[in-house]
Amino acid sequence: MIACHCSLIRPSPPINENYLLRSPNPNKLNFPFTFTFTTHSTKSFRLITRVLQEGVEVVSPEDVSLPGPVIDTKEDKEEVHGLVNGVAGTVSEGTSVSSTRVKKKKIQDEDTFEYRYKIQNGKEVFEEKAYLVGVERKGEVDSFGIEESLKEVAQLADTAGLMVVGSTYQKLASPNPRTYIGSGKVAEIKSAIHALDVETVIFDDELSPGQLRNLEKIFGRDVRVCDRTALILDIFNQRAATHEASLQVALAQMEYQLPRLTKMWTHLERQAGGQVKGMGEKQIEVDKRILRTQIGVLKKELETVRKHRKQYRNRRTSVPVPVVSLVGYTNAGKSTLLNQLTGADVLAEDRLFATLDPTTRRVQMKNGSEFLLTDTVGFIQKLPTTLVAAFRATLEEIAESSLLVHVVDISHPLAEQQIDAVDRVLSELDVSSIPKLMVWNKVDRVNDPSKIKLEVDKRQDVVCISALNGDGLQEFCLSVQEKLKDSMVWVEALVPFEKGDLISTIHQVGMVERIEYMENGTLVKAHVPLRFARLLTPMRQLCKA
Ligand SMILES: Nc1nc2c(ncn2[C@@H]2O[C@H](COP(=O)(O)OP(=O)(O)OP(=O)(O)O)[C@@H](O)[C@H]2O)c(=O)[nH]1
Numbered sequence: 135m136i137a138c139h140c141s142l143i144r145p146s147p148p149i150n151e152n153y154l155l156r157s158p159n160p161n162k163l164n165f166p167f168t169f170t171f172t173t174h175s176t177k178s179f180r181l182i183t184r185v186l187q188e189g190v191e192v193v194s195p196e197d198v199s200l201p202g203p204v205i206d207t208k209e210d211k212e213e214v215h216g217l218v219n220g221v222a223g224t225v226s227e228g229t230s231v232s233s234t235r236v237k238k239k240k241i242q243d244e245d246t247f248e249y250r251y252k253i254q255n256g257k258e259v260f261e262e263k264a265y266l267v268g269v270e271r272k273g274e275v276d277s278f279g280i281e282e283s284l285k286e287v288a289q290l291a292d293t294a295g296l297m298v299v300g301s302t303y304q305k306l307a308s309p310n311p312r313t314y315i316g317s318g319k320v321a322e323i324k325s326a327i328h329a330l331d332v333e334t335v336i337f338d339d340e341l342s343p344g345q346l347r348n349l350e351k352i353f354g355r356d357v358r359v360c361d362r363t364a365l366i367l368d369i370f371n372q373r374a375a376t377h378e379a380s381l382q383v384a385l386a387q388m389e390y391q392l393p394r395l396t397k398m399w400t401h402l403e404r405q406a407g408g409q410v411k412g413m414g415e416k417q418i419e420v421d422k423r424i425l426r427t428q429i430g431v432l433k434k435e436l437e438t439v440r441k442h443r444k445q446y447r448n449r450r451t452s453v454p455v456p457v458v459s460l461v462g463y464t465n466a467g468k469s470t471l472l473n474q475l476t477g478a479d480v481l482a483e484d485r486l487f488a489t490l491d492p493t494t495r496r497v498q499m500k501n502g503s504e505f506l507l508t509d510t511v512g513f514i515q516k517l518p519t520t521l522v523a524a525f526r527a528t529l530e531e532i533a534e535s536s537l538l539v540h541v542v543d544i545s546h547p548l549a550e551q552q553i554d555a556v557d558r559v560l561s562e563l564d565v566s567s568i569p570k571l572m573v574w575n576k577v578d579r580v581n582d583p584s585k586i587k588l589e590v591d592k593r594q595d596v597v598c599i600s601a602l603n604g605d606g607l608q609e610f611c612l613s614v615q616e617k618l619k620d621s622m623v624w625v626e627a628l629v630p631f632e633k634g635d636l637i638s639t640i641h642q643v644g645m646v647e648r649i650e651y652m653e654n655g656t657l658v659k660a661h662v663p664l665r666f667a668r669l670l671t672p673m674r675q676l677c678k679a
C-alpha cells in the first residue's frame with residue numbers, strides 16, 4: 135500500500151461536493167478525506183478522472199496524471215488525502231475511514247457499483263441512495279401537507295440523480311434545536327439507513343448548521359445529511375448552462391456554505407492530540423475570510439454580467455415591443471408554451487427546474503402586432519430566500535415586463551397550493567403593479583375538462599390551454615393583447631408622410647383602432663406603450679392643432 139498525499143484545491147466556483155461523493159466508497163467526504171480502493175480497479179481511475187475533470191487541482195503527488203492507470207502497480211492499495219472546499223493546505227496523513235461497515239460495503243460495492251453510474255446531462259454521475267425525512271408542525275396548517283411535500287422532495291432528489299429508497303416523517307410541536315427531529319426518530323432513521331445502505335439523508339426543511347453537524351455525527355461518517363436547500367442548490371449547480379447562471383448558483387452555494395464551514399478543520403486538533411486547541415477555529419476564521427472574499431469577487435463579476443444584460447435589454451427596448459413574462463411553479467409547462475408559440479426549442483421535460491435561464495422570443499400575431507415572450511426559472515414552495523436573492527438578476531426580466539402570465543398546471547392535485555406559493559414569491563419580488571393573466575395549462579390531462587372550462591368562463595382573468603397540443607392558444611394570444619391594451623395609452627397622432635416607418639412600428643407595438651390618410655399626413659388612433667406614446671408627443675400636438 136502506498137499513501138499518496140494530495141492536496142486538492144476546490145476551484146471557484148466550488149465543485150459540487152456531492153459529485154465527488156458519488157464515487158467509490160466511502161461516500162462521505164470528510165475533511166481531510168481519505169479514499170481507499172484497489173489498484174487497477176476502474177473506480178480509482180474514475181475518481182481521479184472526475185476530480186481533474188471538475189478542475190480540482192491536485193497539488194501532489196505530481197505523478198497523478200491522465201490518461202492511463204493512476205497508481206503505482208507494486209502496491210495493491212492507495213490512499214488519497216486531501217482538502218476540498220476551501221483552501222490549499224499541507225495535509226498530514228489522516229486516519230483512514232475503513233470502518234467495519236465500509237469494509238462490508240466495499241465487498242457489496244464491487245458487484246453493485248457499476249450499475250449505479252448513470253449519464254446525466256452528459257456527465258457520469260453516481261446514483262446515491264437517499265432517504266427522506268419530513269416534519270409536520272402540529273397546529274400549523276401547511277397547505278401542501280407532509281406527504282405531498284415529501285413527494286416533491288423525492289422528485290427533486292430524482293432530478294438531482296439520487297435513488298430514493300425510503301422516507302419518514304414526524305409530527306412535532308416545534309423542531310428539536312439539536313437534531314431537528316426527536317431522539318427516538320433519529321434512532322429509527324439511523325437503523326433504517328444502515329439497513330438500506332443509504333448514503334444521503336435529505337431533510338425537507340432547512341437545517342441549521344448545528345443540526346446538520348449533530349445529525350451527521352449520529353448517523354456516522356459515511357452518511358451525508360443535507361436539506362431541501364442544498365438539494366435545490368445541487369440541481370441548480372448541475373443545470374446551470376450559462377455563465378450568469380453558474381455565477382448565481384456559485385454565489386448562492388457559497389452563502390449557504392459560509393455558516394456551515396465548521397467541520398472542516400476539526401481534524402487539525404484531533405491530529406495534534408488536542409494540544410493546539412483553537413487551531414481549527416482559527417483556520418475556520420481564515421476559511422470564512424477567504425470565502426467572504428470569493429463572495430465579494432463573485433458579486434462584482436455578477437454585477438458586470440448584469441450591466442451587459444441591461445445594455446442588451448435597453449437595446450432591445452429601443453423598439454418598445456411589449457414584454458410578456460411566463461412565471462409559475464416548476465413543471466407547470468412554461469417552456470412548452472414558449473416553444474409552441476414561437477417555435478423555440480427550450481428544454482421542456484417532466485423534471486423540476488428544467489429551466490434556469492430566461493429565454494425571450496418574439497410572438498407575431500395575425501393582425502401584425504407583436505410581443506416578446508420570456509420564459510423564466512420556475513418557483514417552488516419553501517424556496518430558499520438565498521436562491522431568490524441570487525436569481526434576482528434573472529428575475530429582473532420579470533420586473534420589467536408589461537404583463538406577467540402565471541402558468542398553472544391545473545391537472546396537479548395541489549394546483550391551488552402551487553398558485554399560492556408562486557404568489558408568495560412574486561410578492562417578494564415586488565411586481566404587484568404589473569398586470570397579470572392566469573393560464574390554466576394541461577387541460578388535456580384533467581379528468582373533466584368541461585368542468586374546468588365552465589369554471590374559467592365564470593372568471594375574467596383566466597385562460598384555459600394545453601400547451602402540449604395547442605388547444606386554446608389563439609384565445610391565449612387574444613387575452614394577452616387585451617391585457618396589454620390595459621397597460622397602454624390611447625393616442626391620436628398625425629404622422630407626417632416622411633415618417634411613414636412610424637406607422638408600421640405603431641402596428642407592431644400597439645393596437646391600431648383607426649387609420650385615416652389626410653392631406654398632411656396619416657391620422658392614427660391607437661393604443662401604444664407609454665414610452666412610445668412619448669415619442670409621438672409632437673405629432674399628438676399636431677393632431678390637436
Ligand atoms: N399533458 C400535458 N403535458 C404538458 C403540457 N404542458 C407541458 N406539459 C409537460 O409538462 C412537463 C413540464 O413542462 P415544461 O415546459 O418543462 O415546464 P416548465 O414550467 O418550463 O418547468 P421548469 O422549467 O422546470 O420550471 C413536460 O413533460 C411537458 O411535456 C400540457 O398542456 N399537457
Ligand SMILES: [Mg+2]
Nearest residue numbers: 468469488489
Ligand atoms: Mg422550463
